Amino acid sequence: MPPVGFIYIVPLGCHDMNDLETIALGVEEQFEIETRLLENKGPPDFAYDPLRTQYNSNLILKRLLETAPPDALKVLGVTDFDLFSPIFSYVFGEAQFNGKCAVISSFRLRGVPEGGERLHCPPLLDRLEKEAVHELGHTFGLRHCSDSDCVMSYSKGVQCADRKFGVFCSACRDLLFWYMAGNPVP
Amino acid sequence: MKENARVLVVDDEPMVCISLANWLKEENYFVKYVNDGQAAIETMKQEAWDIVLLDYKMPGMDGLDVLRHIKEIAPQTVVLMMTAYASIANSVQAMKEGAFDYVVKPLDVEELTLMLNKIVERQQLIAENLLLRKHLTERHKYENIIGKSPAMQKVFELIRTVADTSATLLVTGETGTGKEMVARAVHATSSRRYGPFIAVSCSALPETLLESELFGYEKGAFTGADRMRKGRFELAHGGTLFLDEIGDISMKTQVKLLRVLQERSFSRLGGTEEIDVDVRLITATNQNLVRLVEEGHFRSDLFYRLNVVNLHLPPLRERKDDIPLLAEHFMEKFNIEFNKKFNRIERKALEMMVGYYWPGNVRELENVIERAIVIDQGPEIKAKHLPFYTCETPLTGDEPLALEDVEKEHIRKVLQQNQWNVSRAAKVLDIDRTTLHKKIQKFGIGK
Ligand SMILES: Nc1ncnc2c1ncn2[C@@H]1O[C@H](COP(=O)(O)OP(=O)(O)OP(=O)(O)O)[C@@H](O)[C@H]1O
Ligand SMILES: [Zn+2]
Ligand SMILES: [Zn+2]
Numbered sequence: 001m002p003p004v005g006f007i008y009i010v011p012l013g014c015h016d017m018n019d020l021e022t023i024a025l026g027v028e029e030q031f032e033i034e035t036r037l038l039e040n041k042g043p044p045d046f047a048y049d050p051l052r053t054q055y056n057s058n059l060i061l062k063r064l065l066e067t068a069p070p071d072a073l074k075v076l077g078v079t080d081f082d083l084f085s086p087i088f089s090y091v092f093g094e095a096q097f098n099g100k101c102a103v104i105s106s107f108r109l110r111g112v113p114e115g116g117e118r119l120h121c122p123p124l125l126d127r128l129e130k131e132a133v134h135e136l137g138h139t140f141g142l143r144h145c146s147d148s149d150c151v152m153s154y155s156k157g158v159q160c161a162d163r164k165f166g167v168f169c170s171a172c173r174d175l176l177f178w179y180m181a182g183n184p185v186p
Numbered sequence: 187m188k189e190n191a192r193v194l195v196v197d198d199e200p201m202v203c204i205s206l207a208n209w210l211k212e213e214n215y216f217v218k219y220v221n222d223g224q225a226a227i228e229t230m231k232q233e234a235w236d237i238v239l240l241d242y243k244m245p246g247m248d249g250l251d252v253l254r255h256i257k258e259i260a261p262q263t264v265v266l267m268m269t270a271y272a273s274i275a276n277s278v279q280a281m282k283e284g285a286f287d288y289v290v291k292p293l294d295v296e297e298l299t300l301m302l303n304k305i306v307e308r309q310q311l312i313a314e315n316l317l318l319r320k321h322l323t324e325r326h327k328y329e330n331i332i333g334k335s336p337a338m339q340k341v342f343e344l345i346r347t348v349a350d351t352s353a354t355l356l357v358t359g360e361t362g363t364g365k366e367m368v369a370r371a372v373h374a375t376s377s378r379r380y381g382p383f384i385a386v387s388c389s390a391l392p393e394t395l396l397e398s399e400l401f402g403y404e405k406g407a408f409t410g411a412d413r414m415r416k417g418r419f420e421l422a423h424g425g426t427l428f429l430d431e432i433g434d435i436s437m438k439t440q441v442k443l444l445r446v447l448q449e450r451s452f453s454r455l456g457g458t459e460e461i462d463v464d465v466r467l468i469t470a471t472n473q474n475l476v477r478l479v480e481e482g483h484f485r486s487d488l489f490y491r492l493n494v495v496n497l498h499l500p501p502l503r504e505r506k507d508d509i510p511l512l513a514e515h516f517m518e519k520f521n522i523e524f525n526k527k528f529n530r531i532e533r534k535a536l537e538m539m540v541g542y543y544w545p546g547n548v549r550e551l552e553n554v555i556e557r558a559i560v561i562d563q564g565p566e567i568k569a570k571h572l573p574f575y576t577c578e579t580p581l582t583g584d585e586p587l588a589l590e591d592v593e594k595e596h597i598r599k600v601l602q603q604n605q606w607n608v609s610r611a612a613k614v615l616d617i618d619r620t621t622l623h624k625k626i627q628k629f630g631i632g633k
Contacts, residue, residue, distance in 0.1 A: 052292075058201055085205040087197075087268075089292040097211045143214045154213065156296050 003180050005073030007035040007136065010064060012079040012103075013043030019125050020078060026129045027136060030151075030167065031176070033073060044079060054084040057094040057103050064101040074139050076132055077103035092161075093131050095138035098185045102135035104128065109158055127158060130166045137168070137176065141185030145172050191306050192234065195219035196226040196252065197241040197268065206239065213299070223247030223255075230259045236309055237302065240285075242269040242276060250280055257284045264305050268293070329371035331364060332515050335505035341368070341497060348495050349375040354447070356432075356492045357470040359499030362549030365470040366430060368497055373426040378466055381425030384418050388439075389431035397439055398455050407456025419452060419463050426466045432492065433473035433484065444488045467492070502544040502551065509540050512548060516555035517567060528564035535569040537630040541594075542574055594629040597622070601631065 009024050011017065020037055028035040047059040060083070064075045083105040085091045093104030109127040133151050145152035150169035155161035168176060179185055193215045195206050203219035210217040215237075220226050223244060229235075238256055242249040253265055267280045267288040277288035286305065289298060327333075328342040348355065349372050357365040366385065373383045391399055398407075402417030418427060429435075435443070446452045451462045469492050478484035502509065513536070517528050544550055558571035597615065604610040612622040625631075 058205055084292065085209070086199070086201045087206050087291065087293055088209070088298075089294050091295065094205070094208070095212070097208050138212050143212055154299070156299070 003033065003073050005033075005071050006069075007031060007033050007074045007076065008069055008072045009035060009037045009132075010075060010077045011038070011040040012060070012077050012081075014040060014078055014080055014106075019128065022125060023078070023129050023132050026166065027076070027132055030133050031136065031140075043081060044077075049084070052084055054082045054090065055079070055105075057083040057085045057091055057105075060103045061094060061096055061101045064103065065096075068100060072100070074136055075101045076136055077101070078128070078132070079103065079105050080107060081105060082107040093135045095135040097138050098141040099139055102139050104131045104135055109161075123162065126166070127161050130161055130164065133166060133168075137172070140176055141179045142172055142176060145169060147171070191236045191302075191309070192216045193218075193237045193239060193302075194226065194229060194235045195239045196221075196223070196244075196249075197239075198222060198244040199241075202241070209295075213302070215302075223249075223252040226252050227255045227259070230256055230263070234260065235263050237305055238263055238265045240265055240267055242267050242280070242288075250276070250283065253280055253283055253285055264309065266301065266305075329367075329374055331367050331371055332511055333505065333508045334511055335507040337500045337505045338508060341499065344495070344497055345372055345375070348372070350377055352466050354466070354492055354494045355468045355497055356475070356495070357468065357497045357499065358475070359470075359472065360501045360545075360547055361472045362547035363472075363499035363501060364548050365472075365499060366428065368499065369426070369428040369468040369470065372468060373428075373466075376426070376466070378425050382422055383426050383428065384422040385428040385430065386418050387430045389434040393436045393439060396435065397442065400439075401442065401452055401454055403455035404457040407454070411456065414454070417454065419446065419465060420461060422465045423463050424465075426468060429467065429469045431471060432469040433471040433475055433478055437483075437485070440485045440488050444485065444491065447488075447491045502547040503542075506540050509551065510536055512551055513539060513555055513567070516552050517559065520556050520559040524559055526559050526564050528559055528567055530565065531567045532569055534632055535567055535572060537632070538569055538572055538574070541630055590629075593625075594631060597625055597629065598631050601626075 007027055009020060009027070011020055014020060017037075017040065024035045024037045044055050044060050044063070046063060047055045047057070049056050060077055060079075064077050068075045083091050083094065083103065085094050090108060091105075092108055093102060095102035106124060106128050109124055109131065130151055137152050142152050144154040147153060147169040148163070149165050150172055151164060151166055152168060152172045153164050155164060167173075191214075193210050195203050195210070195217065197203050197206070197219070198221050200221060203221065207217045207219050218229065220229055223246060226238070226240070230238075240249050240252060240256075244252075249267060249269075253267070256263060256265055261284075264286045265280075265284065267277050267285045268291055269277045269288050270291050277285070280288060287301060289301065328345060331338070331342070333339070333341070345368065355369070355372060357368050359365055369385070370383060373379060386396075386399060388396060398411075398415070398417065400417050400419055402415050402420055403411050405411060405414045442452070446463075447467065450464075451460045453460055475484055475489055475493070479486045479489050502512075510531070513531055517531065520526070521528055539551070539554075546553070554572060555567070557573065558567045562568075562571055597611075600614050601608070601611045604614065608622055608626075609619055612619045615622065617625075
């Protein structure tokens, strides 16, 4: 039984909506689920922590869950602001493991790629798309993968993220569709 | 491997717990969290945890107290303290109390990942060795005999059943399979255990000497018999007499033995007095007694009397499950004997041992481990320590080889000829790559 509903992408103060369209297409392709892009919701000020001058990803996840469209299978928030999860100094993104929502940020993905400064702009879009698929993968119950090419592999830093592919390895892909078919996540 | 690592998060802030637990799950750990020290202690008592992430500052029982309890309940559990900057000094104290390390809040994902990986790897190593040791539980041991294979479990079961009877036992099996050990174990667990255990190797002595050894002699029974001597039968009175290599005794001795078994009495050489003995007889042989009977070299009536209960010890190569356990056992034994500190066996070495033919069975394995421990300082027994290391598969043409052994050897050769290029080797062997990979794995073929 295929999952019912859509994947919603919620921009939370993003500068470039064109990027988001590309990401939506990539997500749709990877998960084989229709993906819809909502209008820009503006910066997630409700999650701002003045002490840390960062945005609390837990609060964003909570808000995304509360405001999820009724036909949402998954909701992915995308922001340009620096995220932290209460216990960690920063995160690229966070997902509700085997849950509904995930959020990613481009803030820390702007780092210099491997090969140094010769490249003018880091492959931000590429990184963001991988991060989107990765965190959404977690919401479907996928854990980190030991195949370093796989999008579900845990990447230490952006350079590492540049090395992996933006797609699932065959094992993760099989697992993904196995879970989507309603089989329980251990 | 991480799938099995169990992490307990202890923090009074629910948000911290949730976000840590969520992240740990993604990292393939099994996670549970509790919000106070008391709950942590309860959980520690109920379940086993590999790692505890413990908050230093909690209301009520603080982290240091919890740490002490954890170390008492489960000393092998690794505790990582989580602390704010202000209390790094306290964390140093915690490490003195047995915490593995500390991390400063807010945590750096990369640092935590590295630290946990390090812990898991370390635990893995310890576990591999503990596991082996744990295998040596009662179930895998009977007296000093070690074996977890179904075949040995059956042997243990049989010993248990017959030990406390007075039934005569025939122990069969190739050389070095532990026949004498079994005889001793039977004796040690029977009601005769306070009586003597006397062992005689029948092949070691010429016929006449064997007879006088077994039955004793009167003064003047033959030249040189200047006084009366009791034989082993008499000495074993109230206990157990173990006759090894029973297939080697002469027809004449067989007759005498048969008489003792029938009448439970005998007379010394050169004597007439009938001596009654209460002896349990256990015999052993590495020969095929049935064949000897058929060929007329062994009396069938004696055979039936000796073979009331047959305990067969299969050759070591037919109970490979026992090899790691035995190797570990001998490693410990010779550690003590030679004052060494070996604590593990390289996987490759273990694979080679499991694949070897072991013509000398457990005795040979014992010698191999002894040699390894004598020639090196450790702490790991390596493949290169094994005497059969250079000739990975002994293809001398002497031993009959199983089809599988020939296949393994051939695959190894072709792989070598092709510089371990699996695709090319597969083409030569005319099988596909996956099949070849499976075979390499199955046979444990290594470069
Ligand atoms: N299952 C076992 N567990 C531990 N040690 C064993 C085991 N089997 C054999 N050994 C050891 O191997 C050596 C040989 O065992 P034992 O003398 O009992 O063999 P055997 O079958 O009587 O040999 P043979 O036929 O050559 O007389 C001994 O040192 C013994 O301690
Ligand atoms: Zn992840
Ligand atoms: Zn994968």
